Amino acid sequence: MPDRLRHCVECPECSTRYLIGFSPYQNGSYLASFVTESSEEYQLFCSCRRPRICSRWGWNDLKTYSVSNGAYVRGYGRPEEVWLLRPNTDRERGLLNLNLAKGKKKDK
Numbered sequence: 778m779p780d781r782l783r784h785c786v787e788c789p790e791c792s793t794r795y796l797i798g799f800s801p802y803q804n805g806s807y808l809a810s811f812v813t814e815s816s817e818e819y820q821l822f823c824s825c826r827r828p829r830i831c832s833r834w835g836w837n838d839l840k841t842y843s844v845s846n847g848a849y850v851r852g853y854g855r856p857e858e859v860w861l862l863r864p865n866t867d868r869e870r871g872l873l874n875l876n877l878a879k880g881k882k883k884d885k
Contacts, residue, residue, distance in 0.1 A: 781849050784839040785859060789832050791825035794842060794859040799852025806853070 785794040786808065793806075797819070800808035805824035810817065819834040841862045848854025 780843040780845055780860075782841055782862060783844050783849075785842045785844070786819055786821050786832070786834045786839065788821060788823040788825060788830055790830045791823060792856055793823065793825065793853055794848075794856065795821060795823075795853045796844065796849070796859075797839070802852050804853065 784797045786797070787794045788806075793804075795802060795806065795808055797808065800806075802808075806829070807822050809820045809822070811820070812818075817836040819839075821832045821834065822829040823832070843860045843862050845854065845858040848858040853859075
């Protein structure tokens, strides 16, 4: 099964990435959601330290990640399991340019 694309928040202390909507998590961490008239905000309480590490995230701060099946089942994972999705990476642009160059050669 292919990886899933999901919005996540990342603990600034341990770098564990948590999927939105899976709280509370098996490791004791949890994510609280606050909706106001102007925005949606999240507060992550990560269990990597005592007392829990607290970090705040606005809806505009969320990034899209590609999530492995194992991390999806748990609702969280390490950076090796939950990869930041970066649109138009250098590699993708290079492949695109290579394909365009091939098309131009055929026209000549």
